[in-house]
Amino acid sequence: MAAIAAIPFAPFAPLPASASGTVWLCLSETRGQGREIARRSLGPDNRFSLSFIHSVSDTPVIDNYHIENGEILQTSEIFEAHGAGLPSIANDMDATGWRQEEGKFILEMSRRTGPIPLRIQAQFENTLHIAGSDLPLADLGHKALTLALCDEEKPH
Template identity: 70%
Template sequence: MPCRRQLRLCGMAALVAVPFLASPARAGEVWLCLTETRGDGHEVTRLPAGSDGAFSLSFIHSVSRTPVTDYYHVADGQIVQTSEVFRAHGAGLPSIANDMDATGWRHEDGHFILDMHRLTGPIPLRIQAQFKNTLHTADTDLPLAGLGYNALTLAPCDEETSP
């Protein structure tokens, strides 16, 4: 089996080759994998999520031209969206409190916040530099356009790379 598919079994040599990695994996740490969507599906990079499996994705909304941030965490190997924070309503943004999987709705400090518990599965990402798509983890703010792909899929590594 290729070493990249068995990161936990390959030891320190594999860890040195992994981009954005500063220290060896710790037990229970959640890893996020970005894979190419439109080509051969190869792994582009992997990085650790926050200590509780938390991460977020931010972008500029294509219609309202305002920032949007989606918050997630990984629980039991699945991605759960916990909220969406935005400044202006636009196509594709929630506009009612009883949106799919919503658990709360509020307006705070000029932002609309939709709290939710939404299982997403792997997240397909369409990357365009002008929309500033960025993956945020505890240790990294990764501008996705800088990776050189216009379509990526984000998933917990165990889900994307089966043994």
């Protein structure tokens, strides 16, 4: 099983940015009440990454995202070895480019994801990277989280 599953959902209405233009990401319980566990503001480039150790190849994977028109867009996946759940061909779903660089495979894409369900396991080092800061997701104490855009006005 892959340590993180990114399952496309039906399109959703774009969420407004706050009055300051800041875009917020929320991590919520996937199971239970769905309550908000953490929120992080994106930097001015509206980008973030999720990294983990692949459960089959036991190698690092980085998924890069950008917020565009109020939606989460996956822009690339970077990995060192092919394994279950990782791309293996240049014409993978929504691929826009494929290259090998410094011993890594880079699949460039333009994939709208909607909310991203995450399975969290400490041994796979699931981490959210935003604007130079790293949040180890296992530290939040939940085995399943959903990452989505959130509204700044929502209670913390």
